[in-house]
Amino acid sequence: MPRNDHTPHPQGRAYTYLAALFVGTIVAANLMGTKVIPFFTIAGFEFTASVGIFLFPISFLVTDIMAEIWGGKAVQSLIGATVVILLVVLTATAAATIIPPADRFAANNDAYLTIFRSSLRITVASIVAFILSQTHDVWAFELWKRVTHGRMLWLRNNLSTMVSQLIDSVVFMLIAFWMVGDRFTIGFVLGSMVPPYYVLKVLMALVDTPFVYLGVRLLRSDLRRKPTPAEVA
Secondary structure, eight states: OOOOOTTTHHHHHHHHHHHHHHHHHHHHHHTTTTTEEEEEETEEEEEEEEEGGGTHHHHHHHHHHHHHHHHHHHHHHHHHHHHHHHHHHHHHHHHHHHHHHGGGGGHHHHHHHHHHHHHHHHHHHHHHHHEEEEEEEHHHHHHHHTTTTTTTTHHHHHHHHHHHHHHHHHHHHHHHTSSTTTOHHHIIIIIIHHHHHHHHHHHHHHHHHHHHHHHHHHHHHHHSSSOOHHOOO
């Protein structure tokens, strides 16, 4: 029987699910990012970080898997679509803070404004850092793939992600926190805020390497198999 054009191919479903995970992770990280939690204390210095730090490494994991399977152009299209979604969320959030509240919500409006207005600058910083870091990640992944002739996935996964995470950390911290207070000088942001964030991101990137291999292996196996009669009916 001829293939039903309205029935998604399993390869298309895999791309869709990964793309949805990517977009959802980025949006969630932006919405949740204003909350800061403690991690550890070294020499009296308590290291704190946004809860969003747990989500951003997932985005690099997804893009590396997708770049390995579908190529850099497919990932660049996804990055562009995600930027559009982030701009929609930013616009909607800004509008929601301006619209007057109903009487029954008035008592909660100050708390609402505190949370979402503070997230606007964070979202702008995140969008700019996202564009630069993810674009570099795809470019670097493709570069190292050519250099290694398609071998050593672990090398290009980690090299591209580590540099991209540095770009993400520096750009995000500068836009989000530079000059928000007297102590937030450029020296403080780059010297005290960026390094611990970056180290934690690198550690997370190293942990995700086995998952990159697992994702690529599963997808390649799925790409090689023939569709079942139910999938092509």
